[in-house]
Amino acid sequence: MRNLLKFLLRYHAFFLFLALEVVCLIFYFRSAEYPNASVFYSANKMAGNAYLRYSAVVEYTRLGDRNDSLAAENAKLRAMLANARMIDSVNERCVDDSLYRQLYTYIPVRIINNSVTGRNNYLTLDRGSREGIRQDMGVISEEGIVGKVVAVSEHFSVVMSVLHSKFSTSAALRPSGSVNVAERVAASLAADSGGVAKTPLIPAISGRLSWDGKHPRMVQLIDIPGHVQPRPGDEVFTTGFGTLFPEGIPVGEVKEVRQAPGSYFLEIDVSLKPDFSALRYAYVVNYLQKQELETLENAAANDRP
């Protein structure tokens, strides 16, 4: 016993080193496996408030950019107003707006901490559970998708960025390489029926979006079948599958298309629309039927043999 004590005392620095390393590694790998509020300090009061002050200082240097993007968004919204449109076709069906029910609401938030340099990046928002933010809500900016909420405290919340090894969502594109085929089919159909060929809408092909960690403005769209012909410049947008994002939120555009090694599927580099390092404002997406959808899906998953 005395020898053991002596041994421990003699090498106490080494044992302390081992113990501290084990604690650090447990912290680190637990947070990577199960990101939640207990491991994210920046949702805490201290770090959260520090970042709030810091972002208030930095913001002054970006007021010009901010004005420009707000003006651009205003213009876009103005274009969507009813008085900016007219009916250009007698075929168009009249749709009564009151038939629609609200399905998504948006909570405007300010981004007070943001990283794009790591392999696993997070953002901190200045709103929390008090303003109705819950875990697993999607986050979008005016330019495209940003991530999903992983931890919420009373006044702050932490968002897993699209630039994270565990982030994945479904996204789709309309492959413009298929235009010629679609046009030929439409022309031959029109010739058969004696009508005029209408430009057909190319169907959206959906795949899975994830990030390989190489470049902070380039994410990868995978599981797109090999017969599809996307071309650089094609828009990539969300599909509305799952509960994170509404349909049709932009993600970015196709940059490069590769055959995934040893596979029939394509791997597509998508350049992100928003510059993540310059994000300051965003919206948290509140999907109002989320609970119902999740209850149903869980019940279906449990019933499966």
Next chain:
Amino acid sequence: MIDLKLLRQILAALGLMVFQIAVLNQVNVFGMARPFVYPLILLALPFDTNRASVLGLAFAIGLVLDSFSDTPGLNAAALVLVAWLRPHVADMLTPKAGYESGDRPRIASLGPVWFVSYAAILLLAHHTAYFALEIFSFAAIGRIVLHTLFSGLISLGMVVMLEYLFGPPLERKSLSR
């Protein structure tokens, strides 16, 4: 007098941490080089500092940095490794005549060559641990090495620069080494 010195050291350490969090954590050169200068806090501690307290200090500093970058345990793990390696690296680099009492691990005391090799080895250890844990994939081992080398070079340059700018004034004897 001693308290004043201690106060200065604590202020310098806080300054380095703020610099790291507010400025360097936002830096990413060509998507691969990310400088870390906060290990300098540990590098500059006197040789006779109690080993256990250096380890504890490293753990605490690491956790503070982690809390500001949402990487629980990552900076702490890398910094605790530096704290443990520190005395061993110092032993390895013992000058021919041995250390004299009053020697400090600073350029002012042991000269630039000694300090650069000391800092290079410890920064390399820190960056290797950091990027290996962060990327954590055998398939991406090339990227780990690339990140480590590029970031290490920039960090080393900044650490040496900070040491010249804010370190203790040069003593005459360091020039002879």
